Amino acid sequence: MPIYEYACGNCGHEFETLVRSGAAPDCPSCHSTELRKRLSVFATAGSTAAANPVPAGPCGACGHPDGPGSCALD
Numbered sequence: 001m002p003i004y005e006y007a008c009g010n011c012g013h014e015f016e017t018l019v020r021s022g023a024a025p026d027c028p029s030c031h032s033t034e035l036r037k038r039l040s041v042f043a044t045a046g047s048t049a050a051a052n053p054v055p056a057g058p059c060g061a062c063g064h065p066d067g068p069g070s071c072a073l074d
């Protein structure tokens with residue numbers, strides 16, 4: 001079940017809550033339903049390293065079957 005962050009548009013209170021589909025959350029402080037939805041705390045972990053693994057072939061760089069460096073010798 002996703003957790004969402006909300007900021008109350010009435011009193012400014014910020015809180016997290018579980019949201020079921022069809023249910024309208026309200027501010028736990030003033031019970032206003034004027035809420036601004038913020039990003040989920042799970043969605044903000046953005047910087048994953050762009051891992052682009054190169055398959056290790058015989059050449060070590062390009063996968064040339066004749067051995068290391070063969071692709072550089074033309």
Ligand SMILES: [Zn+2]
Pocket residue numbers: 008009010011012013027028029030031032
């Ligand atoms: Zn409020």
